[in-house]
Amino acid sequence: MKKSILLIIVLCLSVTVFSQKKEKTIVTINGKTTTVSEFKRVYEKNLDAIDDVEAKDVTKNLELFINYKLKVKQAYDIKLDTMVSYKREMATYRNQLSAPYLKDTTFLDQLVKDAYFRTINEVKAKHILIRMPRGAVPKDTLLAYNKILEIRNRILKEGDFEAVAVEVSEDKSAKGDLKSGRKGNKGNLGYFNAFRMVYPFETAAYNTKVGEISMPFKSQFGYHILKVDDIRASKGEIEAAHILILDTTSVGKTKIDEVYSKLEKKESFKTLAKEYSGDPGSKNKGGNLGVFGSGRMVKSFDDVVFGLTEENTYSKPFKTRFGWHIVKLLKKHSVKSFEEMKSKLTQKVKKSSRMQLSEKAVIKKLTADYTITEHEEAKKILNIKNLRAIPKDSLQNTILSINNKNITQEVFIKFIRNRRHLPVFVLFETFKENEILSYYKENLIYTEPEYAHTLKEYEDGLLLFELMQQKIWNKSSNDSIGLREYFTKNSKKYTSKKLNTIKGEVMNDYQNFLEKEWIADLRRKSKIKIEKRQLKKLIKHYQTK
Structure with a gap:
């Protein structure tokens, strides 16, 4: 029975949330209309997967659709959509469904192509690292940058990268370890290819010409400069x-x-x-x-x-x-072709840190599209040393606006409450990016019709599943008296006179019986009007296809 209702959920997907005033109506249920195009979308979505001619019958599918809508309406009427479990599951699904929209596919394609080039070609490089303290503030960043820039200028004058690396690099492997007898590598990293180094390092290495020294660049470890000694075809x-x-x-x-x-x-x-x-x-x-x-x-x-x-x-x-x-x-x-490696590389790119760049590209585009205002007066709380202890009542000023949405200081403080690993000004930038993406996700139902359709289908389907659990499945399992009464009244249709020997079969029939009675009751209490002229046109349309 559960499989049957799930099939109905799939067949009778909910209608679009976008109204189309000029569309013809196929059915009106309790004053709410469904257009011809909306029903066609529901009907056609699974048409190719159905082999049974009877199951393709337009009239029967319309009846199933009406039953579906009546059940879903009842689920909302009894407020199943307010259940904590429902809200939690929908939040998870909404995040999963919106994920593809938060990636720049063009950017992803380029990342995959870059990864392939960097897989079939190996680069040999040496580097110097100047570390930054954890939770570095702008002053620390500037000091590290200026220090590595001075080192670069020194090497350009003196010409001995390895000697300077041994002297100043804060990567311990450059100097070696006298106690263990391990020799230093003088900054030499040997040959490497894609996914072997952190992404900023990999990119700098492949973007620097052989024999040249890169400009300073930043990774999670600090600031680097590197010199490329060679690039060669991968040995596989x-x-x-x-x-x-x-x-x-x-x-x-x-x-x-x-x-x-x-x-x-x-x-x-x-x-x-x-x-x-x-x-x-x-x-x-x-x-x-x-x-x-x-x-x-x-x-x-x-x-x-x-x-x-x-x-x-x-x-x-x-x-x-x-x-x-x-x-x-x-x-x-041996090294495979791009087509052979594309799928594997795409998965590796998606799982790697470089995928964040795709999300950054989306944020950059949204920032250009939206009207975003940082309220400087409200932002002054960033200068308060113990700002996480500010009372809630004092945090009601708007700190950030995105189009018509105002975000208060309280929301920002809640965001940073358990984030203490970075300076507050850095956390504010992360907060702003998160809010931009949240605003985008909240408005996806208005900007992405396919997303809205799919989300609505899942919302209604999940509610209907819960309602069926309450109305049919639990009742048939727990109502032993009702089950026995049904068996007694219909004993002629069963080969065995003992309920226990055919309980599964009887329970399935009892569930069907309960559902038919439930639907009949819903229909008695509802006002349903089918536009017969439009139904005939639809039937004729699919007969000639």
Whole structure:
């Protein structure tokens, strides 16, 4: 029965919220009209999915539609739309449904194309970082920017990027660690491609010409400059396995040579990895490291593994800072075409931080379209040290206006109440962007007809489901007396005389009975007028199609 009502919900979707004064009316229910085009939209939406000729009957579909509208009206009459659970579910669905409208699809397409270029081409770069304190204020930002700019100018004069990186970079890897004996990388990051670095860093690297030094740019870590040393076609990805001896001394060398000797005698690489390897992540998988591209491993490892040209060949023992290795090339994966990678790249872009740029593009467009006013007098509360403690009664002035919508200081304070990781002036900008998007979402039903249709369908369908739960499903399950009375009155149609043996079948019939009585009662209490002339035209229209 539940499946049946859900089918009816799908077939009898609610009508558009946009009135069309010149449209012909097909039916009037309790004074509320449904136009021909509105009903056609409901009817045609699922027409192609129906094979049964009888189920396509226009008159029957109109009757189902009327029943649907009568039920939905009752749901609103008894205020099911005020339930907390309903409001919560609708808020979740509204956010999901509006999400695509908050993305700039043109911008997304370009991000995907950029990601592909940056996948099939690897860039080699070195960088210098000047960090900023958490919750940096404009003064901190300016100091960091000026400092990195001075460093850039110094390198342009002196010409030794690596020496300056060792001296001033606040990325600890540039200097190394004397205690552990780890050498510094002098700012060198090796080759990398898309999604390997934070997006601002990746973009700066690919937008800087080989041999040049970028202008300062900001990431979540602070301000950077970088120098691009090379750009080359990607080597693709490989699948490899290794055996690691966790000892960088001569003892470890003796051990790895012993393993290599066994390999040369045709012993299994997998077996030897499980027996000797000290890498807990790959040991039990026969040393398998999975699929990876260049730049994912330390440079000394990368050089050896990507230097293997034939599948199922292995290297001689070599040393990294982790110990002694033997690596085996299992499989090469060449770079795929854009069409082959488009779907995967699109998903990666959507999940990455760069997708925020698409939302920013929408906000920028909306900012240009809307009349947005920041009320400076009300904004003075941003200068109050303990502004979160200001009494509610003192926060009723308008701090921001978007078209005809006024937002009070109270709303802003509520927004920042548990956000203390950023300065107040930064939080205000985030608040403003959130309010712009909220205003846009609130008005989507007026600007995006398809969104309005779909949202209304879900609202009514969810209410009807709850109403059916109360009127039919719960009643048939809990009303044992009514069920038995129905069974007794209709016992001739059943093969068994014992209710318990065919309870499921009887309950389904009882639900149908309850629904028919309910619909009959709704129709008795309602005024329904079908425009027969328009109905005949519709029937003729679909017969000739």
